[in-house]
Amino acid sequence: VVFMGNSITQGWADMHPEFFEKNNYLGRGIGGQTTPQMLIRFTPDVLDLNPKTVVILAGTNDIAGNTGFSSIKMITDNIKAMSMLAEKRNINVILSSVLPVYDYPWRPGLQPVTKIAELNSWLKNFAKENGHIYLDYFSHMAREDGGMIENFSEDGVHPNEKGYEVMEPLVQEAIAKSLAD
DSSP states (O other): OEEEESHHHHHHHHHOHHHHHHTTOEEEEOTTOOHHHHHHTHHHHTGGGOOSEEEEOOOHHHHTTBTBOOOHHHHHHHHHHHHHHHHHTTOEEEEEOOOOOSOBTTBTTOOOHHHHHHHHHHHHHHHHHHTOEEEOOHHHHBOTTSSBOGGGBSSSSSBOHHHHHHHHHHHHHHHHHHHHO
């Protein structure tokens, strides 16, 4: 199983290497990356490794504008392309919700809550329509205002130990489901 993502995935593999090692998971997260950058490296980091399943966690850096403005359609087109590439290789696809963010510390004032909700809604529908699994971290980690529960993050964006402890059983359940299909 390959985890494709950004700093959230990279931090997870760095903070809990034993979780990845003991489960035969590979973390392919690169901090700061947006979906077009992930799409470019999808072949060497996922397809060439021939995993049974890919867990895609992407989109928050696009919303933060890390590589310039990204519309929801630009983000979804890139996620759709990664999903289609995986599907062509008979790799099961798990589409992860974008984690809750009320404000990006490095780009304050963007008001990402509605964009995250829109992207998560698209991810859920796209997964359902295409036989993929939608992995909902958001509802387990969000406050009422759409930000991340304080105990789960130091900066409101990146999970800490407690945040990853919430995510691990959720991803394992999704992976087990993907491998059973």
